[in-house]
Amino acid sequence: MGFTVKSKGLLTLIQGSPRIGYQQYGVSMSGAMDSYSHRLGNILLGNKEDEASLEILIMGPTLLFDKPSKIAITGGDLSPRINNIPIKMWKSYIVNSGDILSFGNLKSGCRAYISFEGGIDVAYVMESKSTYTKANLGGYEGRALREGDYINLDNLKSNTINTIDDIYIPIFKNEITLRLVKGPQDDMFSDEEYQKFISGEYFVTDECDRMGYRLDGEPITHLRGADIISDGIAFGAIQIPGHGKPIIMMADRQTVGGYTKIANVISTDLYKLAQAKPGDKISFEEVNIYQSHELLKLYEKEIENVKNNMKSQEVLKNRNFNITIDDVLFKTLVEEIK
Helix, strand or coil, X not given: CEEEEEECCCCEEEECCCCCCCHHHCXXXXXXXXXXXXXXXXXXXXXXXXXXXXXXXXXXXXXXXXXXXXXXXXXXXXCEEECCXXXXXXXXXXXXXXXXXXXXXXXXXXXXXXEECCCECCCCECCECCCEHHHCECCECCECCCCCCEEEECCCXXXXXXXXXXXXXXXCCCEEEEEEEECCCHHHCCHHHHHXXXXXXXXXXXXXXXXXXXXXXXXXXXXXCCEEEEEECCCCEEXXXXXXXXXXXXXXXXXXXXXXXXXXXXXHHHHHHHCCCCCCEEEEXXXXXXXXXXXXXXXXXXXXXXXXXXXXXXXXXXXXXXXXXXXXXXEEEEEEEC
């Protein structure tokens, strides 16, 4: 028992933990693009933080549930609804048999995560449930969800629902500053060109997907050409090909590449980039490796604080009400609290 996909949305993928340990065989790591939102969705439901969720892009799917389940929606705000009634982000909800989860207009960010109590019942492939569509690996038949697909879920465990304090909820903006660490091929650029890069303003182009984000801005010139002997590519690596326009490598990046990498976005800022859309403005700020470690400690401390400061309450059931005020019909969802 679980849910049926009634409409697929723009791109709905099962994504969870990255596929670690297989890049040496040419297998991309994949996994959630926005790990912060993904982790918090699972925390809201008491799951393991890397449990698989649905990653949805810009236009969400429509899901019909045939059993009681508990869900949480985090990440970009795609106007989620249960039975056509708006619900809050960053909060767990109980859905009943026959309930329909759908989405409306995009309000902020571009990727949302639908997490389910107990996770999604699909097989592990190379130690991960994440989907890598280019190789038809993982997830549901190695592809995006389609109309008619049926996904099994775990049984509802409790009626406790959780909410996250507003101070831990990110605000996704159209202007983003990404902190980065210099290198590894920064020596293939003059100091003047590096300073032009670090102080420049860039815009996300239409060529942005789970593999990489191409940026538009003033080209960066190499000292001795753009090509290197191919080496490994990390999440957030910033390649500068021969045309001089940066490409930031993302979750489905190739395992190796032969373009110079001028810098690498630090891991704690990648969730911001994952929510960027075409036209959004990108600027950079350099930090050193020691600062990046301290920022990572603060990032993990914040996630620990989320766990320690969640608010919980027990709900008997949800009920839908139609209310008419001055001849205007309002639909609302009321949670009956124990």
